[in-house]
Amino acid sequence: MARLHPSMVAMCIAGVVLGSLSFLQCSAQPVAFDQNYLVTGGTDNNVKKLDGGKTVQLVLNQDSASGFASKSKYLFGHISMSIKLVPDDSAGTVTAFYMSSESPNHDELDFEFLGNSSGEPYILQTNVFASGIGNREQRIYLWFDPTADFHSYSVIWNPQQIIFKVDDVPIRVFKNNQASGLPYPSTQPMRIFSSLWNGDSWATRGGLQKLNWTHAPFIATYQGFSVDACQWSDSGSLESCATSNSGWWNNAAFQTLDSDSQSKLKWVQQNYMIYDYCTDTKRFTTTPTDCTLRS
Template sequence: MDTHNHLLLLVPLLLLINMATFCFGDLRKDFEITWGNGRAHILDNGKLLTLSLDKASGSGFQSKREYLFGKIDMQLKLVPGNSAGTVTAYYLSSKGSAWDEIDFEFLGNLSGDPYILHTNVFSHGKGNREQQFYLWFDPTADFHSYSILWNPKHIVFYVDEIPIRVFKNLESKGVPFPNKQPMRIHSSLWNADDWATRGGLIKTDWTKAPFTASYRNFKVTAAAAASTAARGSGRTSEELDARSENRLKWVQKKYMIYNYCTDTKRFPHGFPPEC
């Protein structure tokens, strides 16, 4: 094959690679501080973002662009020490009264006790699909990756590339699935001591403030589109392989502490159809 033909094959491949993965090294280009009155900062030439909470206010940020399908990766280091009463929320969300949302929420706890990782999926404004987990490591000692894979078939929650939850598209059974509304990435650090730690029994110790969570190494696997939303490609169409399925079962057996699909008190007359 001559050089010309080699180039003809190479150009589409390079375009595909370029569309499939955007790796953002400068958080300033991709996120904006939305609230907090100086409590959120983008540092180290855009490589680090921090949110802080004190008695007066928390803080938050959001992505500058919207996404429709993709794999969203971010490394977080959570509030260390006595974080009781605090919540670090990291999620995708659309706008309007019939919004879609895909949630990671990290519920703080007393020093030495494990964080609770709370997950939820909203479709057309309806949530109530909570699953909760303990983590198998200290999420305050170092950065760990938290990822959302969102495609037309399913939503997969990952921790350090280990799947912990799958929410499948079961529109065929009448279950709404988020697949039409583009979403922004959001994160916030806020006080929720009326419910976050042991149902609100443990209150925030403001002598430990300010509380700080840190973010780095954002990456999204998605294809650029002409509109404001980026439509996913590449890894977004993958199914879980056998190894991932086994890891999912391991996490759910050892570390899941609440599953709405087994809550008979909440659903005495039968579980939702997706269960």
């Protein structure tokens, strides 16, 4: 588990007071890429390390896609990445930042950035797989140009809920409804992955708009490889990672959204959400149970 050094206090997002104890919601200090990640796809020309590994570029060209993964697995915690997406005509490209258990009946938490023609907005798709069951897509437009500068994309994952955030604004919450018989990612450790690949069979306008290779190479740039999470070592990690003292993300303050976070989430849903599987009656003739519980 990544621990916080006193010098990191300045990096804290917000303070939360619980009873007589003070807990700080902080991200672990960004480290060089090689300390926690390894290249999983692409040639040397497709994964470029800059600034001593503090910045990494994934490159998609006709030779290869590209990607990387964390060396360690985690069960609950705070995972964050700062990304500057592929600029200009990115139609057909998919920039993925996700966690996965890599196992049969796997668990997975997804950010997928779906490229578009120059001047058209990016679409951010999120999804949750639990015990191999997915089909829980939500899509939003972002309220800024994600190609102009770095923005933070993060997940707070604990035994009660999963919060997807963009620049500390909640865009999605997935609750633990195991008491109602629904699976929840709570027992399988996950690695962190990112990749840049050709998804033009589906990513842009349902696959109608293809990737234009004359605009290659397509480049996504990464910084802030922050992990503040419970690192999996063996089967004993299952119990220890779920205890309240294993990390700030397991404290009561993060088991629900406070009023400010609820307002931000509602703002995103009302102004930027363009697809929610819960309202897709053509795809689901019966409303999924987790949607009923959410409402």
